[in-house]
Amino acid sequence: MMTKKNVGGRYLLNTVATCLLFGAIMLVVESGLINRYMAMMLIPVGYNIILATSLNLSAGFLGQLPLGHAGFMSIGAYTCALFTMAVDMPAAVEFPLGLLIGGVAAALCGVIIGLPALRLRGDYLAIITLGFGEIIRVIILNLDFTGGAFGLKGIPKYTTIPVVFVCVVITIFAIHTLIKSRHGRAILSIREDEIAAEASGISTTYYKVLAFSFSAFFAGIAGGLYAHYLSILGPANFGFMKSVEILVMVVLGGLGSMMGSVVSATALTLLPELLRGFSEYRMIVYSLLLVIVMIFKPSGLFGRYDFSLGDSLGKIGSIFRRKKKPEQGGENDESDS
Amino acid sequence: MMSPILDVSHLGIDFGGLQALDDFNIQVDAKEIVGLIGPNGAGKTTVFNLLTNVYKPSRGSISLTGQDTRGKSIHAVTQSGIARTFQNIRLFRDLSVIDNVKIALHNGMKYTMAEAILRLPRYWKQEKESTATALKLLDVFNMAHLANEPAGSLPYGSQRRLEIARALATNPRVLLLDEPAAGMNPSETQELMDTIHHIRDMFDIAIILIEHDMSLVMGICERILVLNYGLIIAQGTPEEVRNNPVVIEAYLGQQRGE
């Protein structure tokens, strides 16, 4: 097992790596190495990473298939946008507060929806979450203060690259540390065998709702970022299509692999922009990808593999030193992009 | 006199008009090893499913250390002290051996979700402790060296033993073993018998086991209950049961029928 010093070292290593990554991104953006348009694409990349990793928590780690992730995103988006538009505080205060409120609102909805829905298994759960997602959309469409079908306009453009970066890091860190804890193991045990989990003393209902609302929380945050990036919101943006788009990212990357979600969310956000004229075929390619991946590699590109900087450096080191393999204690690993 | 740890009276369940089990009574004392035998379909696993609240009984009551378990959820029953293994092994196959055990140690750890996410000291302390406990438990079954292997990759016999280790990790008063020796060779079975004795003494628990391997049942059980068509047809010491004509008839009848 890992020693204390080793663990501390890993935290330091990952913190340094995260800072370096942030520095590199800002350097590339500020120096004009990539054009402004591409730089702004980093924001959708960021919120899609949050959406994919958070959906991965309920689809990959909990093993359920919710089809209403866009619904939670929309709740976060509208709550956050309405909040920042209503209050009159400095941006540095109201935006983080708004994101948090949006996340909490989405999480609450996650609990309200999750409590009844998670009593059902598999396909029924998928369909009931789909139903809830549609109901959320119809409600937003019919409310006055959400702007109805016209949507919300004039939302302040608060979402910047550093803000998104911080949110992504927090999301990945929180989901990762949750999974590598007793709560996370309880969630995994439900995916593996619900009856055995119950028989081992795990309250499966509690942990299902927990994972579900945790995942909704981050979807809500992503929604808030999205709202303050586009500055306009309409209920049409959050249909079943959006939920499936997020699902494609998770499935392609690998159900249960955080790194997979990060890589595929990045790739699937950037690819259509890089290949002009491709947009017409985008959804066709998405759906084909979904079917082909399921048939030929149901575990996705990365399976359940997760990247760990500490382990990887250790392995590289051991190749050079030609010593015996480093210990494979995975439990305290840190992975982030 | 000491009151029994597990007191079951007049337990019964119907499946769509069919009486799967009726008038099942048993009192189990601390540290007792009780065998549950009977032909296929006699209702043995149904008893376990009722004891762990997987099925809701149609009649009767179950009390564990004086507490009524009626209406409790499965995990609550486990927490109050009944642990089990499954006839058709139900491990968390894709998780590591040690994680299988640590999942069952879940309720023994008390750190909150916030402490876990922020990695506060209590997280580190309790995780370290539970890792040590899990390894110790695995060591009882000579499996500590397999801690990081995925549970699904273990050979059959080891999977059965891991299931027992996992059940023990919930800190039970009563352990229910559903065909623990199924698929084991004679030497593995012998080893298992020693282990069962050992864990009974080590953890101070009562054990009820369902088994078809008569050498095992007769070898370690202090008392045996024989079920047929959902009814207890005989009970007593291994000697008594072995010589009971009703039992012989039930088994021979079954053989003729097969």
Add this chain to the structure above:
Amino acid sequence: MTLIYQLINGLQIGSIYALVALGYSMVYGIVRLINFAHGEIIMVGAYCVWFCMSRLALPALPAVAITVIVCAVLGVSIERIAYKPLRKSARISLLITAIGVSFLLQNLAQLIFTANPRMFTNLFTGSIAIGTQEISAATVATIGVSVVLMIALSVLVNKTRIGKAMRAVSEDADAAQLMGINVNSVISFTFAIGSALAAIAAVLYCCSYSQISPTMGSMLGLKAFVAAVLGGIGSIPGAMTGGLCIGIAESLTKGYISSQLSDAVVFGILIVVLLIKPTGIFGRGDHQKV
């Protein structure tokens, strides 16, 4: 007066839901899969009959016949290509594949026919007067055709050899295999029948609502699925009852509350049913083996 009108409207759309729901229900009964692509089969059927009639100028009957065949073949091919390889893998993979197929068909249709809706001319012109109420011939035809098809299907499932095989496979596919039933062909047959019913539902739908678009199938399919769940998934009388209930509920909501809320009401019904009696009106409880 308007109540009767709304009820008849409800019966009409309800019979279409029922026809589609039968497809979901039969497929679910046999392979335990919510066939998300089923809604898209309706859409393909609609485009097919439109294409045959307005582009190839075929008369109605051959056009409908071609549509039924095209949809049946499509349904069977989807099963063979996309679902069969996954029959033994996790349910979640199969479900994701079905969603993928559904999106693929939808987007292919969008690419070929563009997102602009096409207009379809009603096959049944005229109307019938009952009292002072005018009921369009299309409505009468829809209800009539649905009733005939449902009776035929009940006979097929309950009285014929292949029907018995279907029931056997849905009960226990492995045991049916051991009994010498060719499970693969039974599954294909089920998809074919379900898709053929969807094709006819598509024609009937087009006669009353005349607009054909690439996304028409998804909402229609979802509602029909709700109908199947309401009736008890896997049950044929359940699918019929469920379809009619959903149709009437929707039509009454549109008539008396708000047409925008009708979708929410349908999903609301789904949620209530799933929470109170997940097995639906006619469904059997599935006993979990431990």
